[in-house]
Structures are given as C-alpha cells and as structure tokens.
Amino acid sequence: MKYLDEYRDPVLARRLLADIHATAGHKWTIMEVCGGQTHTIVRQGIDELLPAGVRMIHGPGCPVCVTPLEMIDKALAIAARPDVIFTSFGDMLRVPGSATDLVSLKARGADVRVVYTPLDAVRIAAAHPDRQVVFFAVGFETTAPANAMAVLRAAALGLSNFSMLVSHVLVPPAMTAILDSADNEVQAFLAAGHVCAVMGWTEYEPIAARYRVPIVVTGFEPLDLLEGILMAVRQLEDGRHEVENQYARAVRRDGNTAARDAMRAVFQVSTRLWRGIGPIPASGLTLTPDFARFDAERRYGVAAVTADENPACIAGQILQGTKIPTDCTAYGTLCTPRHPLGAPMVSAEGTCAAFHNAGRS
Amino acid sequence: MDPLTATCPMPQTETERVLLGHGSGGRLMAELLAGVIEPELGLTGPAEDAAVVDLGVAGGHDEVIVSTDAFVVTPRVFPGGDIGELAVNGTVNDLAMRGARPVGICLSYIVEEGLGIEELRTVTASVARAARSAGVRVVSGDTKVVGRGAADGLYVTTTGFGLGLPGARISAANAQPEDVVLISGPIGLHGTAILSVRENLGFEAEIASDTRPLHDLVAAMVDAGGVSVHALRDPTRGGLASALNELAETSAVGVELDESAIPVPGTVAAACDLLGLDPLHVANEGCLVAFVSPEAALDVLVAMRAHPAGHQARPIGRAVAAHPGRVRMYTTVGATRVVDMLVGEQLPRIC
Amino acid sequence: MIGVCLGIPGRVVELTDEGLRMGVVDFGGIRREVCLAYEPDAVVGDYVIVHVGFAISRVDEEEAARTLEVIRAIPDALETELGATGPIEDEPRETEPREAAGR
Numbered sequence: 048m049k050y051l052d053e054y055r056d057p058v059l060a061r062r063l064l065a066d067i068h069a070t071a072g073h074k075w076t077i078m079e080v081c082g083g084q085t086h087t088i089v090r091q092g093i094d095e096l097l098p099a100g101v102r103m104i105h106g107p108g109c110p111v112c113v114t115p116l117e118m119i120d121k122a123l124a125i126a127a128r129p130d131v132i133f134t135s136f137g138d139m140l141r142v143p144g145s146a147t148d149l150v151s152l153k154a155r156g157a158d159v160r161v162v163y164t165p166l167d168a169v170r171i172a173a174a175h176p177d178r179q180v181v182f183f184a185v186g187f188e189t190t191a192p193a194n195a196m197a198v199l200r201a202a203a204l205g206l207s208n209f210s211m212l213v214s215h216v217l218v219p220p221a222m223t224a225i226l227d228s229a230d231n232e233v234q235a236f237l238a239a240g241h242v243c244a245v246m247g248w249t250e251y252e253p254i255a256a257r258y259r260v261p262i263v264v265t266g267f268e269p270l271d272l273l274e275g276i277l278m279a280v281r282q283l284e285d286g287r288h289e290v291e292n293q294y295a296r297a298v299r300r301d302g303n304t305a306a307r308d309a310m311r312a313v314f315q316v317s318t319r320l321w322r323g324i325g326p327i328p329a330s331g332l333t334l335t336p337d338f339a340r341f342d343a344e345r346r347y348g349v350a351a352v353t354a355d356e357n358p359a360c361i362a363g364q365i366l367q368g369t370k371i372p373t374d375c376t377a378y379g380t381l382c383t384p385r386h387p388l389g390a391p392m393v394s395a396e397g398t399c400a401a402f403h404n405a406g407r408s
Numbered sequence: 409m410d411p412l413t414a415t416c417p418m419p420q421t422e423t424e425r426v427l428l429g430h431g432s433g434g435r436l437m438a439e440l441l442a443g444v445i446e447p448e449l450g451l452t453g454p455a456e457d458a459a460v461v462d463l464g465v466a467g468g469h470d471e472v473i474v475s476t477d478a479f480v481v482t483p484r485v486f487p488g489g490d491i492g493e494l495a496v497n498g499t500v501n502d503l504a505m506r507g508a509r510p511v512g513i514c515l516s517y518i519v520e521e522g523l524g525i526e527e528l529r530t531v532t533a534s535v536a537r538a539a540r541s542a543g544v545r546v547v548s549g550d551t552k553v554v555g556r557g558a559a560d561g562l563y564v565t566t567t568g569f570g571l572g573l574p575g576a577r578i579s580a581a582n583a584q585p586e587d588v589v590l591i592s593g594p595i596g597l598h599g600t601a602i603l604s605v606r607e608n609l610g611f612e613a614e615i616a617s618d619t620r621p622l623h624d625l626v627a628a629m630v631d632a633g634g635v636s637v638h639a640l641r642d643p644t645r646g647g648l649a650s651a652l653n654e655l656a657e658t659s660a661v662g663v664e665l666d667e668s669a670i671p672v673p674g675t676v677a678a679a680c681d682l683l684g685l686d687p688l689h690v691a692n693e694g695c696l697v698a699f700v701s702p703e704a705a706l707d708v709l710v711a712m713r714a715h716p717a718g719h720q721a722r723p724i725g726r727a728v729a730a731h732p733g734r735v736r737m738y739t740t741v742g743a744t745r746v747v748d749m750l751v752g753e754q755l756p757r758i759c
Numbered sequence: 760m761i762g763v764c765l766g767i768p769g770r771v772v773e774l775t776d777e778g779l780r781m782g783v784v785d786f787g788g789i790r791r792e793v794c795l796a797y798e799p800d801a802v803v804g805d806y807v808i809v810h811v812g813f814a815i816s817r818v819d820e821e822e823a824a825r826t827l828e829v830i831r832a833i834p835d836a837l838e839t840e841l842g843a844t845g846p847i848e849d850e851p852r853e854t855e856p857r858e859a860a861g862r
Contacts, residue, residue, distance in 0.1 A: 048678050048787035050768035050806055050818050053827055057668065060741040062833040083765060092743020136811070163683075164812025166794060189766065192797055193813040200779060241766040244808060244816035267766075269741050270830060296823035297768075297808050297816045306797040306815060406734070406746020604789075612790040678787030684765050
C-alpha cells in the first residue's frame with residue numbers, strides 16, 4: 048500500500064537503528080503515548096533492538112485501556128436493556144466490567160453490534176425508529192471529530208432514538224499528569240501522530256518548554272517510530288527540548304481546522320476519570336448543552352454508577368509506565384488475553400496484550 | 409363461507425421454501441430428495457441406509473483414512489465459492505493432510521425451516537461440481553429440517569474417507585528439527601473474502617476465497633519426497649499461526665519463521681491494515697504448510713511449483729530443536745517475536 | 760480486532776454527496792466508503808489518512824518523499840557498527856531459551 052509499505056523497509060530500518068546506536072551516548076527514557084505505536088514497537092521488537100541505554104516506556108495511549116471500570120459498567124447496564132441496540136467499536140467488546148462484558152451480554156441475547164464508523168450507528172438508528180440506538184464513543188482526539196459528526200448527523204436527521212455514551216480523553220493533560228507525578232522517569236515523548244493530525248502540535252509547545260522535555264510528533268510504521276526515537280535521542284543528547292514533527296506527511300502545526308470546529312460545537316472539555324490514574328481535570332470531553340439530549344448517561348440514568356477495580360490488576364501503573372506487564376504477578380497466569388483482568392490485556396493496543404501476543408515473559 | 413373463494417384444505421406442495429415436513433421422512437421428504445438433492449448429486453440406484461464402496465484395491469490396504477467436519481459459514485455464498493464447495497474441498501483437504509487419496513464423502517444437511525429450495529439446489533450443485541473436480545464421489549447422505557431459528561439457514565456436515573498414498577508417512581507428530589517449512593501459496597484470502605461481504609465491516613475488494621482441493625498437490629509432493637514429507641497442515645480457522653503452533657506442539661519441535669518470506673497478497677495486507685487484523689491469524693482454505701526434511705526440500709518445492717495449486721510455493725522457515733512447541737519469527741526489522749495462536753474468536757464462523 | 764487508533768492512507772477514487780461529503784477511498788485494492796467532510800478540498804487522486812471511516816488529514820506527497828530521502832541518506836557505513844543480521848540462513852544466532860510462561 049502506498050504511503051505505508053515504504054515505511055516498513057527493513058534496510059532503511061536498520062540504518063535508522065544504526066544511527067540511534069551511534070547517536071545515543073547516555074541513558075534515556077522515552078515514552079510513546081499512542082497504543083498504535085506501542086503495538087508496532089512490540090510487534091516488530093523495535094524496543095529490543097535499541098541500544099541498551101535507550102528505554103521505551105509505553106504510555107496510556109490506549110483509549111480502551113483508560114476507560115474507567117464504571118464506564119464499562121454503564122455501557123453494560125444500557126446494553127442489557129431490551130429496547131436498545133448497543134453499538135461500539137470492536138475493541139470495547141471484551142473489556143471486562145465488574146461482572147461481565149459486552150461479548151457475554153451479546154451471547155445472552157443483548158443486541159450488541161460492532162461498527163467500524165460512528166456513522167453506521169446513526170444509520171442503524173435511522174433504519175430502526177422503533178428501537179433506541181446507543182453508540183459507545185470512546186477515543187482520543189483522533190476519534191472525537193468522527194463522533195461529533197455522528198451527533199451532528201443525528202441532529203440533522205432529527206433522530207430522537209440515537210444517543211452516545213461519551214468517554215473521550217485528551218492527550219496533553221495525561222502527559223502533564225505523568226510529568227507531574229513524583230515517580231516520573233520520562234525524559235522525552237513521542238506524541239501520537241493521528242491525534243496531532245487533528246489537533247496540530249501547538250498544545251505541546253508549552254509542555255516542552257515548561258517541563259524541558261523533547262516532544263516528537265511520530266507516525267506508526269517502523270520507520271516512523273525509529274526516526275521519531277532518533278530525533279528524540281538527538282534532542283536529548285543536544286540538551287534541546289522542542290516540539291518536532293517526524294510525521295510531516297500527515298501532520299501540520301495547526302492540524303485539521305474543520306475537524307476541530309465540529310468537535311468544539313459538539314463537545315466541551317471536562318474532568319475525566321482515567322482508569323488506574325484517577326480523575327484528571329480538563330482531560331476529557333462531554334457533550335455541550337446544545338447536544339445534551341444525545342447523552343446516553345442522562346437518557347438512561349446511569350450517571351451515578353461506580354465500580355471497584357480488581358486488586359490484582361495493576362493497569363494504573365502499566366498505563367503510567369511505572370511498571371511493565373512482566374512485573375505483574377497476574378500476567379500470563381491469572382490474566383491472559385483469554386481471561387483478562389483489566390483493559391490493557393483485552394485491547395489489541397493494550398500494553399499487556401501486546402506483550403503477551405509477542406510472547407514476552 | 410363463499411364456495412368460490414374457499415381454498416382447498418389439502419396441503420399445498422411448498423415449492424419455494426423448506427418446511428419442517430421436508431425433514432420428517434415422509435412423502436415431502438422423498439420429493440425433496442428426488443426432486444432437488446439426488447439429481448444434483450447424480451445419485452442413482454436403490455435408496456439404501458448405507459453405501460457399499462468398492463475401494464478398488466486388490467488387498468494391500470488394511471487402513472482407511474477417515475475425517476469428519478462441519479461447515480457453518482455465513483454468508484453461505486462469498487466471493488470465490490459457497491458452503492457446498494467449501495464442504496467438499498475442506499473434507500478432501502483434511503484427508504490429504506494425512507497423506508490420503510480421497511475416495512468418497514458422506515454428506516449431511518441440517519436445514520432451517522424456511523430456507524429457499526432454490527438455495528438448497530444451488531448448494532447441492534456446488535457440492536456435485538466440487539466433488540467431480542476433486543475426483544471424489546458423494547456416496548451417502550442425510551437431510552434433517554429443524555424449526556425456524558434452530559439453525560442458521562444451512563449446516564453441512566461431511567465424513568470423508570480415503571486410502572493412504574503409497575510411500576507416504578505423514579503425521580502432525582512427525583515434524584523433525586531441521587525440517588524446512590514450505591508454504592504452497594499466499595495466505596489470508598479466504599478470511600478476508602468473507603469479511604468483505606460482512607455487513608458491519610462492508611468494504612469492496614477484489615479478493616476471492618482460495619478454496620481449492622489440495623490432494624493432487626499432496627500426491628505430487630509425496631511422489632517427489634516420499635517419506636521425507638513429514639507433516640502437513642492446511643491452516644483454516646486460526647490462520648497460519650495457529651496451524652504452526654499446533655504442529656510445533658504435537659511434534660515437540662520449535663519453529664522459526666522469516667516474516668519477509670511469508671506471502672501476503674497486497675489486498676489482504678490492506679484489508680488487515682484497515683481492520684487491525686494479523687494476516688497470520690486469518691483463515692485460509694486453499695493452501696498448506698509442509699515440514700520436509702532438508703535433503704528432499706528442494707525436490708518437493710520444485711514439484712509444488714510445477715502444480716497449479718502450488719505455483720507460488722516457497723520456504724518460510726524451519727523446524728528447530730530449540731523452544732519446542734513455540735513458534736518464533738524474525739520480523740522485517742530483524743528482531744524476533746513469538747507468534748502465538750489466535751486467542752478466542754476473531755470472526756464468527758468463517759468456515 | 761479493529762483498532763481504535765488505526766489510521767491508514769488511501770487514495771480518493773470517487774466523490775459522492777449524501778447531504779454529507781462522502782467518497783470512496785482505495786486502500787491498496789480494498790475500497791471503502793469514507794466521510795470527507797473534514798477534508799473538503801480533497802479531490803479524486805489525493806491521498807488521505809482515514810480513521811474510523813473519516814478522512815482526518817491529507818497526505819503531503821512531497822513531505823512523504825522527503826522523509827524517505829532523509830532516511831535513505833543515512834550512510835550505509837553505520838550499519839557495520841550494528842553487526843550483520845538477516846534471514847535465518849545467515850550465521851547462527853544466539854537465542855536464549857525462554858521460560859515458557861504458559862500459553
């Protein structure tokens with residue numbers, strides 16, 4: 048595939064690796080934020096080929112993984128209702144809630160449907176005026192414009208049977224929460240390329256300046272990650288702390304204005320609970336008053352649902368990068384992709400699943 | 409009651425949809441068999457409870473190779489084939505993977521009340537066509553009808569039987585360290601073809617299922633390599649990764665693969681990229697992997713390449729004594745990772 | 760499973776309008792309907808990055824080429840520092856046997 052395969056060239060990958068080895072003169076710790084980046088790194092074994100002193104920490108870049116337990120329980124409560132068609136991205140289906148998960152609910156007769164795009168959820172609502180259709184809107188800023196358009200479309204079509212369970216999270220507040228943490232060891236970030244395709248990178252400039260950390264906007268293919276790591280290492284060796292753009296073919300400084308306009312019309316910034324991290328102010332999105340009628344939490348009265356985490360699951364520390372999956376006593380034994388205890392083992396982009404599927408032990 | 413509008417109380421013969429009555433062993437069923445199923449399959453002669461099959465050998469064989477399988481794929485028709493063709497090829501291939509020359513197939517249908525009779529006819533015609541192509545006979549059959557909702561349209565079960573190819577000693581437990589791992593062709597086509605017609609994922613692609621019988625290819629391989637062909641498997645559900653893991657486990661050998669050698673067609677790679685799937689876990693229906701001793705590997709590869717079902721055959725790795733039961737792969741950037749089996753269900757019912 | 764972060768490049772092959780700016784995008788032979796509302800200037804032949812059925816960015820073909828050129832310019836000489844590696848048939852590798860953590 049054009050603009051994809053070229054960035055998987057093994058010969059060029061080895062040149063980048065060699066350059067990283069030649070450039071890195073000290074120990075450095077770099078965090079990649081996005082789950083898609085973690086996936087490539089672990090699947091290709093890139094972190095094992097880096098110089099011993101360059102350590103990659105996998106950040107909370109999997110929106111599935113950071114969805115709080117109570118949000119899953121809210122989804123389950125809504126999906127269990129006989130009048131509801133519950134639609135979701137595939138990733139959410141096997142995430143365990145307190146008692147069950149969407150797949151099990153589906154097996155017991157709930158109408159749970161996987162959709163590839165939120166517009167399909169709107170189509171289903173338009174096609175079934177006699178049923179309530181709920182869409183589980185999970186994701187980072189990358190997905191928010193799509194979810195915003197779904198709401199706008201539903202409004203334009205005058206649909207009264209469509210609503211969204213919103214669990215959106217924003218990246219920059221998570222980065223600062225990690226940087227503010229007493230245990231923080233991260234010295235540079237690879238910012239999520241597709242988040243930045245939407246948002247641009249202006250939000251990262253004050254972070255780089257204030258915390259004196261290099262931030263490199265990076266893509267998702269092996270060459271992108273290696274080049275991003277090389278650029279970060281160069282900055283670290285030089286003592287610079289700037290925002291650079293490795294993913295120049297897809298990201299511009301101002302991002303996608305049309306997308307952000309739609310987001311701003313439909314969503315407002317709010318406090319969000321991050322699974323394993325806790326509440327982070329101004330780190331999530333909820334529907335604006337103009338579109339509050341599409342809020343599934345309100346429609347189904349599930350706003351007050353709370354939940355307790357499984358004590359064996361160290362998802363929080365995994366997501367903050369203070370522990371790796373192999374540090375967890377449950378990893379590979381009690382907790383496997385077959386019967387996961389927490390989200391990072393269920394989601395294909397979750398750190399624990401990525402490790403397990405690559406056979407790390 | 410107006411005599412002019414009264415409808416006749418005698419049961420009408422349903423010509424369009426399968427009824428429960430079609431499975432009840434009476435006249436309706438006889439009509440279905442005689443009118444739809446038998447003509448398509450070319451079954452003649454008295455209707456017996458069991459078939460007597462002349463295996464056409466004058467002694468020498470004291471073993472019959474037998475396999476059974478069920479086919480529940482939806483959609484039942486997909487780019488490149490349908491459930492009928494899949495049923496025949498899948499059964500033939502199971503036998504071939506054990507080193508058999510397939511001889512015959514027993515066929516059984518479980519039909520959901522309401523299935524279109526035309527569809528039943530079309531599927532049966534596919535079965536007949538695939539059987540003819542593969543040189544096997546459908547020798548026995550059964551039909552049951554269950555109530556609406558008790559089955560998803562049509563389920564097909566088969567039992568196939570055959571005789572061991574002379575000079576073959578093939579078993580999943582037979583792979584040896586140093587064996588070369590050969591693949592007969594590109595992977596991921598069947599699963600991706602099925603996905604492309606699934607509603608909720610809907611995309612257009614020029615991808616057709618690779619369903620095909622492989623017994624002839626296997627015969628050519630055994631001809632060339634004899635007992636050096638140690639193990640065979642056709643990677644269906646769970647994909648290449650699962651098949652190799654099973655063989656590694658059963659034979660207690662390790663497997664090392666070269667990622668860049670594994671043939672993944674561009675369209676399959678694109679579909680997998682689009683959906684976030686691993687081509688190694690996607691189902692296939694027309695390729696096989698073989699573990700062949702190193703001295704014979706080249707001869708077997710040449711024989712495969714000369715055969716239409718194997719013209720894209722190539723080596724993708726080897727068996728090793730290290731890490732028995734584990735499959736490791738050298739990634740395109742030169743690192744290694746473990747290739748695991750598919751966990752849980754990737755797709756509902758693709759074969 | 761469908762990745763929530765997944766965004767891949769594809770070529771716009773057709774534009775349609777259903778009240779919402781839509782199009783058909785080709786991804787290496789696979790075609791899918793995509794919403795182009797956020798790339799209103801995209802025309803047939805352009806490459807866009809698609810995420811959950813929406814084009815969120817256009818591929819800048821010059822930047823794409825430049826990225827590769829920069830990487831290609833990294834001298835080969837550096838490779839020797841890393842040591843030769845390659846497909847299985849090369850010199851023997853040391854692989855530490857791993858403790859199976861259960862499958």
